[in-house]
Amino acid sequence: MAILDYHDLTERIFEKRPLLMLDRAEIAEDGQSATAIKCVSMDEDYFLGHFPATPIMPGVLQVMAMAQVGQLLLPRPADKVGWIPWVTAMQRVKFRKPVVPGDLLWVEVKITAAAPDGTLTVSAKTLINGETACQGDLSLRLLPPEAFRPRPATLQPALPAAVATATGEVLDIAAIMRTIPHRFPFLLVDRILALDIPQTRVLGLKNVTGNEPCFAALPVAALPITLQVEMAAQLCCALALSVPENKGQLGLFMSIDDAKFHAPVVPGDCLYMDGVASLRSRFGKAEAKLYVGDRLVTETTMKFAVAPREAA
Numbered sequence: 001m002a003i004l005d006y007h008d009l010t011e012r013i014f015e016k017r018p019l020l021m022l023d024r025a026e027i028a029e030d031g032q033s034a035t036a037i038k039c040v041s042m043d044e045d046y047f048l049g050h051f052p053a054t055p056i057m058p059g060v061l062q063v064m065a066m067a068q069v070g071q072l073l074l075p076r077p078a079d080k081v082g083w084i085p086w087v088t089a090m091q092r093v094k095f096r097k098p099v100v101p102g103d104l105l106w107v108e109v110k111i112t113a114a115a116p117d118g119t120l121t122v123s124a125k126t127l128i129n130g131e132t133a134c135q136g137d138l139s140l141r142l143l144p145p146e147a148f149r150p151r152p153a154t155l156q157p158a159l160p161a162a163v164a165t166a167t168g169e170v171l172d173i174a175a176i177m178r179t180i181p182h183r184f185p186f187l188l189v190d191r192i193l194a195l196d197i198p199q200t201r202v203l204g205l206k207n208v209t210g211n212e213p214c215f216a217a218l219p220v221a222a223l224p225i226t227l228q229v230e231m232a233a234q235l236c237c238a239l240a241l242s243v244p245e246n247k248g249q250l251g252l253f254m255s256i257d258d259a260k261f262h263a264p265v266v267p268g269d270c271l272y273m274d275g276v277a278s279l280r281s282r283f284g285k286a287e288a289k290l291y292v293g294d295r296l297v298t299e300t301t302m303k304f305a306v307a308p309r310e311a312a
Contacts, residue, residue: 004072013068014085018045019217019224021065022107027072033110036069042101045213049186051250057099058186059253060226060233062134063090066124067226069109070140074120083142086261087225088119093136093256103128118142136256148220148264156270157293163272166203168194171238179238181250185213188231189273192238202239202275206231210267223265228298229256232288236275240284240306252305254283259300265292282306 004012004025013020025036040057047055071085099105106127113121118141125135158164171179171192182188194203208223215221237251265271269292277286283305290298 016217022068034069034072036107038105040103046186049183051181059095060230062126064226065107069107070122080142086143087140089139090259091137095134095253097133099133148222160272160291160294162274166194168196179241189234200277204235204273206271208269221267225261232300235273236277236286239277246306249306254303257301261298263297
C-alpha cells in the first residue's frame with residue numbers, strides 16, 4: 001500500500017492537530033499491521049508543560065500514537081459510516097525509554113484479536129533507534145456519535161460520596177504547581193480536594209470545559225482517554241511528591257498495568273478523581289478511579305518511580 005502522508009492521516013484519524021501524533025504511516029497489504037513515524041520536535045506545545053526544565057514526550061502521547069495507528073486497522077463497515085473510533089481498554093503498557101526532542105519515533109501495531117462486537121485488540125510499541133520506548137495492548141471499537149453527546153439530567157450531578165466525606169489537606173492550583181513540575185498546557189489537575197499522606201490517598205478535581213485546547217483537535221468534544229490517564233497519574237504524582245523526602249523531584253511513569261474506559265467525559269463535567277498509592281522507596285503503585293457524579297467513567301492501575309531530574 002502507498003505511504004499515507006500527513007494530509008491522508010488528517011482525513012482518517014479521529015484526532016486532529018495538535019493531538020495527531022503521526023506524520024506518515026504504511027498499512028501492510030494484509031491489513032493486519034501498520035507502521036508509522038512521528039518526528040518529535042521542541043516546537044510542540046506539550047513540551048511547554050512536560051517538563052519545562054526537562055522536556056520529555058509524555059508517555060500517554062506515545063499511547064495516543066499507538067492508538068491512532070490502531071485506528072488505521074479498524075474495519076469501517078458501511079452501516080457504521082460516521083461512527084467514532086474509541087479506545088475501551090489498555091493493558092500492560094510499559095514505558096521503557098524517554099522520548100525527547102530530536103527523536104524519530106517509530107510506531108508498530110499489529111492485530112492480535114477481533115471480537116464479534118467489532119472490538120479490535122492490538123499489540124503496539126514505539127521505538128527510538130530500534131530500541132523499544134513504549135509497548136502495550138489496546139482495545140478499540142467504533143461507537144455511534146450519540147454516545148459522545150449524553151443528555152445531562154441536571155446541570156451538575158451531586159458530588160461522589162467519597163468526595164463529599166473526604167478529609168485531608170486541600171491544595172489550590174498554586175500549591176499544586178509548587179508540588180509537581182507540570183505546567184500549561186499539560187497540567188491537568190485543577191484542585192486537590194483531600195491529600196492524606198498517612199493513608200496514601202488523594203482526591204482531586206479536573207473541571208472539563210469546552211475552551212480547553214484538546215477540544216479544538218476533536219470533531220466531537222470528548223476528553224481523550226489518554227489525557228484521563230495522565231490526570232490520574234498527575235494526581236498520584238502530587239501525593240508522592242508531597243512526601244518530604246521526595247519534594248523537588250520528578251514522578252516518572254513506568255507502566256499502565258490496566259485501564260478501562262466506561263463512558264465519555266464531555267465539556268460541563270466535573271471530573272472527580274480518587275487515587276490510592278503504595279510507596280516503597282522510590283517506586284510506587286497507584287490505583288485511581290474517575291467519576292462524574294456517582295458514575296464511574298474511568299479506572300486505572302499504574303506504576304511510577306520518583307527520581308531526581310537528572311535521572312530523566
